[in-house]
Amino acid sequence: MTKPTPHRAAALDEITGSAIPGWAILVVQVNNVVATRLGVTDTDVQCLHVLGRHGPATPGALATRVNLTTGSASRMIDRLVAAGCVRRVPDPGDRRRVLIEPTQEGLDQVRAAYAGLVDRTRADLDAFTDGELDAILRFLRAAERSTEAEIQRLR
Amino acid sequence: MTKPTPHRAAALDEITGSAIPGWAILVVQVNNVVATRLGVTDTDVQCLHVLGRHGPATPGALATRVNLTTGSASRMIDRLVAAGCVRRVPDPGDRRRVLIEPTQEGLDQVRAAYAGLVDRTRADLDAFTDGELDAILRFLRAAERSTEAEIQRLR
DNA sequence: ACACATCAACTGCGTGACGCAGTGAAATTA
DNA sequence: TAATTTCACTGCGTCACGCAGTTGATGTGT
Structure with a gap:
């Protein structure tokens, strides 16, 4: 077992040290470009992503998800309301x-902004077998959990 | 061929519509947390990532990579110099x-900030076979190319 | 029932990152 | 050599953000 796979160690290093960081840099950049296109802030699109993913949320919950104070979140929501992207709805259960x-x-604006990237990615995925697709999906879910955990730790 | 794989279509949708966006949201958030920890801006860490990946660059090149004007890049570099993260070196070939x-x-600061996440990810990757690891790596590289291309298109 | 503490979202104010427009210096071209 | 282009760099205004305080609603203890 002294040499399980020399190739494997290299692959691990390349994934964690090069491929993921390289992709992450471009993700940030594409988000920024999209934000400029939509005429809003990076934080605003991040907020829209969170809403599209987890559904309606309170300003407070939204604030923690985008690393903002509640005050700043209030202004962010003002901007998104003005842009017609978001609505304020009173909570029937708690009037605060x-x-x-x-x-x-x-939702449509965000979806349209990323449609091109989604199409490209779908095309990329055509090159993989069903089993490989499954592995990719499992990896992405694992990365999601790990990133979430690391965020909690770093707070 | 009317039913190549029903499972496959579902996997594609989940990867492009849920897993990647979900992970991307958290990547942005972890970058933000790291930036706060280092006492710099999100843009600043993005710049450090670019430098760590592509090596030394001119302010102009850096500006395009982080979607900034050359003026704002100048100030960003000022901040990074003040923080001791970066150095200005005259280009011998072109004195402008x-x-x-x-x-x-x-480099060390950035590396340390992400060490925890890298460790978690390495642990995640232990669960995959060599072949699956290879598929994941190919996918990440493809995603990198596609994201790059989409950024060019959206400009 | 009534005060009192708590928790929610929201506002004044200061700081700072950014874009825009202009400057100066160096390189390229006519 | 003169004109143009291409760099990086600076005043100035705008706007996003954090901080601290306000208002209103919900519980909580006596």
């Missing part, structure tokens, strides 16, 4: 709370 | 140009 829910227009 | 190169301290 307000729920922020994305408008159809907001 | 200045090369920005990361200091060892800057």
Whole structure:
């Protein structure tokens, strides 16, 4: 077992040290370009992503997800409301709370902005077998969990 | 061929519509947390990532990679110099140009900030076979190319 | 029932990152 | 050599953000 796979160690290094960072840099950049296109802030699109993924949320919950104070989140929501991407809905259960829910227009704008990238990625995935696709999916889910855990730790 | 794999279509949708976006959101968030920890801006860490990946670059090249004007890049470099992460080196070949190169301290700081996440990811990757690892690596490289291409298109 | 503490979202104010427009220096070209 | 282009770099205004305080609603103890 002194030499399980020399190739394997190299692959691990390349994935963690080069491929993931390289991709992450471009993800940040494409988000920035999209934000500029939509005429909003990077933080705003991040907020829209969170809403599209987890559904309506309170300003407070939104603030923690995008690393903002509640005050700054308030202003961010003002901007998104003004842009027609988001709506303020009173929480029937607790009249202190307000729920922020994305408008159809907001969801469509974000979806359209990333449609090109999604298409390219689908095309990329054509080159893989069903089993490889499954492995990729499992990896992405694992990375999601690990990144989430690391965020919690770093706070 | 009317039913190549029903499972495959579902996997494609989940990867492009859920797994990648979900991970991307967290990548942005972890970058933000790291930036706060290092006492610099999100843009600053993005710049450090670019430098760590592509080596020394001129302020102009750096500006395009982080979507900034050359003026704002100048100030960003000022901040990074003040933080001891970066050095200005005159270009011997063209005396108008200045090369920005990361200091060892800057590289170490970034590396340390992400060490926990890298460790987690390596642990995640233990669960995959050599062949699966190879598929994951090929996918990441393809995603990198596609994202790069989409950025060019959106400009 | 009534005060009192808590928790939610929201506002004034200061700081700072950014874009824009202009400057100066060096290189390229006519 | 003169004109143009291409760099990096600076005043200035705008706007996103954090901080601290406000308002209103919900619980909580006596």
